[in-house]
Amino acid sequence: MADHFYDGQLRRYITQFIRVMSNFSYKDGKGNVIQVPTRYGDMNRQVAQILNKNSENVMPSAPFISCYIKDIKFDRPRLQDPTFVSKINIRERAFDENNQEYLNEQGANYTVERIMPTPYVVTFAADIWTSNSEQKFQLFEQIASIFNPSLDLQTTSNYIDWTSLSVLELTDSGVWSSRQIPQGLEQDIDIMNMIFTAPIWITPPAKVKKLGIITKIINNVFALNNGTVVSDYQNLDAVTNFGSTPEKTVVTPGNFDLLVLDKVATLINYSFNQLDDNVDVTDPDNISSWRTLLDLYPNKFIADLSQLRLTPPVGPEIIATMSLDPNDESRMLLKFDTDTIPGNTLIDSNGLRDTDLGFDSGSGRGTVNAIVNPETFNPQSPSVGIRYIILENVNIVSEYNDPEYNGPNAWKNSDQSDPQLYANNIVEWSGTEWITVFNSTTATEITYITNIYTGVQYKWDPDQQQWSKSFEGIYDRAAWRLVL
Amino acid sequence: MQDLDFNLSQFGLFLNNDNIMMYFHLRSNVETLGRKIMSGDVIELPHLKDEYALDDSLVALKRFYVVQDVTRPTAGFSQTWYPHLLRAKCVPLVDSQEYKEILDADAGDGNSLRDLLSTYQKNIDINNQIIAQAEEDAPQSGYDTKSYFVIPTRENGLVDIADITSTDIDASTEQAITDASVVLRSPKKDFYVGYLTGDGVPPNGAPYDFGISFPANPATGSFYLRTDYMPNALYRYNGKLWIRYEDNVRMTMNNFGNQDVASGPFEEKAVRKTQKGTFINNTNTATIAGQVVPERQSLSKALKPKADN
Numbered sequence: 001m002a003d004h005f006y007d008g009q010l011r012r013y014i015t016q017f018i019r020v021m022s023n024f025s026y027k028d029g030k031g032n033v034i035q036v037p038t039r040y041g042d043m044n045r046q047v048a049q050i051l052n053k054n055s056e057n058v059m060p061s062a063p064f065i066s067c068y069i070k071d072i073k074f075d076r077p078r079l080q081d082p083t084f085v086s087k088i089n090i091r092e093r094a095f096d097e098n099n100q101e102y103l104n105e106q107g108a109n110y111t112v113e114r115i116m117p118t119p120y121v122v123t124f125a126a127d128i129w130t131s132n133s134e135q136k137f138q139l140f141e142q143i144a145s146i147f148n149p150s151l152d153l154q155t156t157s158n159y160i161d162w163t164s165l166s167v168l169e170l171t172d173s174g175v176w177s178s179r180q181i182p183q184g185l186e187q188d189i190d191i192m193n194m195i196f197t198a199p200i201w202i203t204p205p206a207k208v209k210k211l212g213i214i215t216k217i218i219n220n221v222f223a224l225n226n227g228t229v230v231s232d233y234q235n236l237d238a239v240t241n242f243g244s245t246p247e248k249t250v251v252t253p254g255n256f257d258l259l260v261l262d263k264v265a266t267l268i269n270y271s272f273n274q275l276d277d278n279v280d281v282t283d284p285d286n287i288s289s290w291r292t293l294l295d296l297y298p299n300k301f302i303a304d305l306s307q308l309r310l311t312p313p314v315g316p317e318i319i320a321t322m323s324l325d326p327n328d329e330s331r332m333l334l335k336f337d338t339d340t341i342p343g344n345t346l347i348d349s350n351g352l353r354d355t356d357l358g359f360d361s362g363s364g365r366g367t368v369n370a371i372v373n374p375e376t377f378n379p380q381s382p383s384v385g386i387r388y389i390i391l392e393n394v395n396i397v398s399e400y401n402d403p404e405y406n407g408p409n410a411w412k413n414s415d416q417s418d419p420q421l422y423a424n425n426i427v428e429w430s431g432t433e434w435i436t437v438f439n440s441t442t443a444t445e446i447t448y449i450t451n452i453y454t455g456v457q458y459k460w461d462p463d464q465q466q467w468s469k470s471f472e473g474i475y476d477r478a479a480w481r482l483v484l
Numbered sequence: 485m486q487d488l489d490f491n492l493s494q495f496g497l498f499l500n501n502d503n504i505m506m507y508f509h510l511r512s513n514v515e516t517l518g519r520k521i522m523s524g525d526v527i528e529l530p531h532l533k534d535e536y537a538l539d540d541s542l543v544a545l546k547r548f549y550v551v552q553d554v555t556r557p558t559a560g561f562s563q564t565w566y567p568h569l570l571r572a573k574c575v576p577l578v579d580s581q582e583y584k585e586i587l588d589a590d591a592g593d594g595n596s597l598r599d600l601l602s603t604y605q606k607n608i609d610i611n612n613q614i615i616a617q618a619e620e621d622a623p624q625s626g627y628d629t630k631s632y633f634v635i636p637t638r639e640n641g642l643v644d645i646a647d648i649t650s651t652d653i654d655a656s657t658e659q660a661i662t663d664a665s666v667v668l669r670s671p672k673k674d675f676y677v678g679y680l681t682g683d684g685v686p687p688n689g690a691p692y693d694f695g696i697s698f699p700a701n702p703a704t705g706s707f708y709l710r711t712d713y714m715p716n717a718l719y720r721y722n723g724k725l726w727i728r729y730e731d732n733v734r735m736t737m738n739n740f741g742n743q744d745v746a747s748g749p750f751e752e753k754a755v756r757k758t759q760k761g762t763f764i765n766n767t768n769t770a771t772i773a774g775q776v777v778p779e780r781q782s783l784s785k786a787l788k789p790k791a792d793n
């Protein structure tokens with residue numbers, strides 16, 4: 001058995017029909033204007049007896065308008081796709097239960113799914129009992145003049161009820177008088193019958209769900225070189241390599257770029273004219289308040305629980321929880337999940353990576369002790385195994401092979417020889433000499449190293465030929481998302 | 485005496501074939517009434533009084549019949565062939581305008597006979613309850629969107645807020661009672677649009693003023709309802725111009741005229757003012773050539789000469 005549901009839909013139609021037929025009146029010979037009662041016609045016998053006070057002596061009153069449903073039929077010409085589901089997104093205003101009033105703030109949000117209702121044509125009848133012809137003329141003139149040919153018939157004022165509106169049309173199949181003319185022996189009561197039709201919908205319940213809006217659309221577009229039908233038909237590659245050069249279309253609200261710096265995320269206004277790397281974030285015109293985004297999803301953002309997910313060019317997403325800076329709503333404070341940050345690349349004292357054969361796990365490290373400028377930093381008496389990233393060349397000069405050449409004292413080996421160290425190299429003190437464990441001039445792989453002096457991880461990008469913070473920087477529009 | 489059954493019709497209960505024949509002495513009848521009894525005369529039958537009706541007032545309900553036809557019965561002729569009797573065919577009385585004076589008469593306890601015997605008032609009460617329910621279901625034509633929230637958005641779909649980058653004075657900023665650094669602006673357009681959704685009230689419960697001319701120095705985003713337009717038009721100030729936001733096109737679907745709202749359960753409710761309604765529910769007057777004339781006139785009598793008295 002199906003679960004019971006009932007919404008009183010036909011009841012509302014008949015209620016509104018009676019409303020339309022109400023408040024008509026007649027004027028008697030002395031000028032009194034008297035309202036004609038209108039009521040539902042198909043009455044229960046017990047109710048009728050109670051209304052009659054259970055007495056034969058109670059008298060009915062005339063004139064009287066009685067309304068009822070005469071017929072209802074399935075309306076096949078109005079049949080539409082029965083499987084169609086319409087979705088509508090509704091945001092309510094917040095409601096103050098104490099004062100029983102709506103507030104100026106956003107409240108609950110819903111997505112309402114409505115399935116295609118079933119079309120019917122309902123025929124209403126209005127029987128008008130009058131005690132004389134003058135009453136009938138008066139009532140007919142009032143009723144007939146407002147139907148030209150129809151009136152709106154609306155059962156609810158609920159915005160999401162797409163079945164609520166119909167039209168009530170006065171058709172021509174009514175009966176002017178129930179009496180025989182001439183009347184003969186009997187004096188029956190005189191009933192005028194008016195017939196109305198209304199196209200209506202009978203609908204099952206809706207689904208009311210939490211508001212769900214598509215906020216990011218990723219659409220793979222497969223590009224293929226132009227060709228002719230014939231050549232593509234004969235070209236196997238057209239099939240096997242179809243989509244070999246995929247492009248991706250990403251739609252995001254606001255088209256914001258994201259600047260992640262020092263555990264703070266800032267929304268960067270997108271502009272076709274600006275270079276991503278050249279944004280002045282101190283200019284208010286270039287940044288936006290996080291409220292412009294978060295208010296699209298009211299009551300979803302929870303400080304320290306909602307996540308920001310960054311998609312680096314290589315590797316899995318980096319996840320951080322967010323909290324809005326209470327003093328500046330353009331700043332989102334981040335706490336990174338360290339498990340999602342890329343792992344450091346282990347390099348041993350021989351310069352071998354953990355993926356290389358012969359890697360010495362005993363001396364392998366993914367960290368450096370500091371990043372130093374060798375022109376201003378003196379390692380003095382370094383401990384064995386200490387590692388630095390150096391920012392400038394050491395002893396990379398044309399006079400290096402000159403026997404008279406004497407390099408900087410701070411960077412001499414134990415035997416007073418001068419090591420040649422390139423900028424961006426990672427160098428390690430072996431106890432007797434400086435050795436290069438990472439050579440920036442020959443490195444071809446992405447390398448992650450953490451500076452344990454500051455705790456910041458850096459990435460060597462062979463394309464850029466420079467060290468940069470591993471995941472901080474500007475993420476473009478498609479490379480970040482919020483999980484609220 | 486006869487056995488009768490109730491007939492339940494669309495108008496309520498009727499006694500089926502409740503016709504009774506009553507015989508009157510002709511001369512006595514004329515001496516009493518001054519004429520013969522005739523069709524339309526109403527007769528009270530005291531012996532059919534009902535003391536046990538369902539009635540809170542505990543009043544016995546009287547029985548009334550109305551004469552439908554009067555003839556000379558065959559049994560009323562004497563040996564001289566002169567008639568002495570009248571035969572009246574009587575049917576139950578109905579509360580209609582023909583018997584208004586009888587039913588308006590005092591029943592003795594301050595109530596009229598209509599109050600005690602007629603179903604009229606009960607039917608009117610039922611009718612009013614149905615109208616009240618219909619009004620509860622659909623108070624006005626169109627759709628109510630007052631309880632919905634409209635997020636103000638910019639061209640790119642983002643939330644339109646007034647923050648530190650804003651340079652103009654915003655209505656919602658002025659109205660903000662908190663010291664929040666960011667407040668929503670008023671929406672530039674309504675999100676919930678459809679057939680008859682305009683109600684002349686700003687979205688999100690925003691404050692507004694009304695009148696027949698726009699105020700000077702309005703704040704950006706403020707609303708103003710022009711009541712000199714029909715239907716009333718709601719405008720929003722965008723910083724440079726007053727932009728029409730919506731018209732108040734929703735109105736009552738009750739079939740009320742002016743007499744319906746003058747008193748009673750629907751006192752002070754709105755009169756139906758559709759286009760056609762303004763022709764019917766029209767109490768306006770016009771002074772034309774020094775004479776006050778009602779706007780509403782029957783088409784057959786309009787502009788005809790009228791008596792001065």
